Amino acid sequence: MTTGLDARSTASVVSLDGTCPHGRERLGGKAHSVNRMRALGLPGPPAFAITTDVCARYREAGLPDEVWAGVVDAVRVLEADTGHRFADPASPLLVSVRSGAAQSMPGMMDTVLNLGLTPAAVEGLAEATGDRAWAQDTDARFRRSYAEVVDPAGPPEDPWEQLRAAIGAVFRSWDSPRARVYRDRYGLDHDAGTAVTVQAMxxxxxxxxxxxxxxxxxxxxxxxxxxxxxxxxxxxxxxxxxxxxxxxxxxxxxxxxxxxxxxxxxxxxxxxxxxxxxxxxxxxxxxxxxxxxxxxxxxxSSTAALRVAVELATAGLITRDEALGRLTPEQARRHLEASATTGGETVASGIGAGPGVASGVVVTDPDDALDADGPVVLVRPFTAPDDVPAMYASVAVVTEHGGTTSHAALVAREAGLPCVVGCGDGIVAALEGRTVTVDGARGVVLDGDVTGEAGPHATTAWESTLLEWTGAATPADLPDRLGTS
Incomplete structure (x- = not known):
């Protein structure tokens, strides 16, 4: 680490080399995890972070000069670690610029990848690797990301200008409507702020x-x-x-x-x-x-929350009291409501990404979901972060594309929404306006409302353990027992 970065490492720009002493509140979850992984010896690219306290300062008066000076010093450390130089067309260092709050908010804030490219750098990459198609693909990804997140006009020619602007865009995304809606739903502090993680690509x-x-x-x-x-x-x-x-x-x-x-x-x-x-x-x-x-x-999902807590305690990674302390009556209720359906005609099938069963009228426009009077199922080609308010207003989510680790799936699982993803092209048009039932456990969409046709609930081994710990007679008693145990 350079002397300059050492001098500022107790302030607002810190190296994530496994020795950073700051906790999650200052580093944000993403940077904190990078630092922990480096300490554990896991393979990851070098990175540094701008701490969460800078977010409020940026919102008031822009990026402070001393913080930018620390960023420049930190980039020099990445150069030494990677053997590439930022803004050097012959061997450019490219970086990602990512958000990271203390409490995870997946997909709610912004990221820019492949930052540092210029036309000259694209040529340099093509010549150095002999792979012009890769260099051009990486450039296209960067320009699309930069235009969507930072400036619709596209990136400037100076990589340092790109970096400073991207850092500002990530800080500004803390106040995006989708981020505020997410924090409102989960009771997170609107003043906590996000950190910015800059990592070698x-x-x-x-x-x-x-x-x-x-x-x-x-x-x-x-x-x-x-x-x-x-x-x-x-x-x-x-x-x-x-x-x-x-x-x-x-x-x-x-x-x-x-x-x-x-x-x-x-x-x-x-x-x-x-x-x-x-x-x-x-x-x-x-x-x-x-x-x-x-x-x-x-x-x-709620089912996973219950099972994981029990099995981690059984394995000795956490105590029984810790396991019970992680669980809520609401999770138990959602688990019991997640039984798969047994009837109905399948009108679409994909990958079950959020367990549970719910019925509603299909809407394909997020605004229609927000304006609906009754239960609706949001069906989209794929969901974007800006769709989050509409997802929360729906009883289930279905997509044509994407997988179980997509943004739609993560948001749906956390919110307890049945979700089926990857149903294939044409599902949006085929289902619009129909009443359907979404079975997120089986990964199917059924015609009509068949939510009353649930299969029997068989008690599993981990449920039996949880019943014993809480003194509940049956799984149906768990919500009350978890509320008092």
Whole structure:
């Protein structure tokens, strides 16, 4: 680490090298996880963070000069770590600029990837790698991301101007309508602010031995203790979480790259023990090398919340009291309501991404969901972060594209909304205006309202353990017992 960055490391720009002493409140969840992973020796690109306290200062008067000076020093450290130089056309260092609040708010704030490209740098990358198509694809991704997040006119020629503007855009996204709606729903502090994480890029779109994915240490819908997730060969992270691409199950990653899959399983095991919880991991493979980019406690269904707490306590990672303290009567009620349907004609099928059953009239415009008087099912080609208020106004969500780790799935699971993703082209037009039932456990959309046709509830081994701990006679008694245990 350079002397300049050391001098400021107690202030607002800090290196995430595994030794940063700041906690989640100052670093934000994303940066805090990067620092923890570096301390654990897990493979990840070098990074630094601008702390959460700067967010309020930026909102009042822009980015302070001393903070920008610290950013410049921190970029020099990334250059030393990577062997590339920022704003050097011959061997450019490219970075991601990402948000990260203390409490996870997935998809609610903004990210810019591949920042630092200029026409000259694109030529430099093409010449250095001999792969002009990759250089041009990376440039197109950057320009699209920058225009959507920072400035519709596109990026300036100076990478330093790009970086300063992107940092400001990420801070401003703290106050976006979708972020405020999310915080209102979950009772989060509007004044807490976001940190900004700047990390050296690794490229899942680099070649045939590259890709990106999201993995969970356990199934976030059911809680089953197996590595769960999805993977896109030749893609970058936004391809997975945006839902514009339907990825393949993580089992395909195991088939295609078994050694790297084994490394990912080991990383998930280490991180679950570190977090003492189900973890959500973003990863990228560049030319056959695995990088772990982020880890956090994963969003999960109510069923998964109950099962994971019980099984972590049974395994000794947390105490019985900690397990019970993590659980709520509402989670128990949602778990009991999530029984799959047994009847009805299937009108669409995809991937079950949020368990539960709900019926309503299909709307395809977010504004119609917000204006509806009765229960509605939001059906979209894919959901964008700006659709979150409409998702919260709906009883279920269905998409044509995307997978179980997409933005739609994460939001739906956390909110307890039945969700089916990846149903295929044409579903929006086919279902508009119809009354349907969404069965998020089976991954089907059924004609009409068949919510009363639920199958029997068989008590599982983990439920039996929870009944014993709480003194409940049956699963139906759990909401009351969890409220008093």
């Amino acid at each position: 690794v490229f899942g779109n680099r070649d045939d031995a590259s890709g990106t994915g999201v993995a969970f240490s356990r199934d976030p819908s059911t809680g089953e203790p197996v590595l769960y997730g999805e993977w896109v060969r030749g893609g970058q992270g936004e391809d997975v979480v945006s839902g514009t691409v339907t990825p393949v199950p993580i089992a395909s990653f195991a088939d295609e790259m078994p050694t790297l899959h084994a490394e990912l399983v080991e990383a998930a095991t280490v991180l679950e023990a570190e977090y003492r919880d189900l973890v959500d991991i973003e990863f990228t493979v560049e030319s056959g090398r695995l990088y772990v980019l982020q880890a956090r406690a994963g969003k999960r």
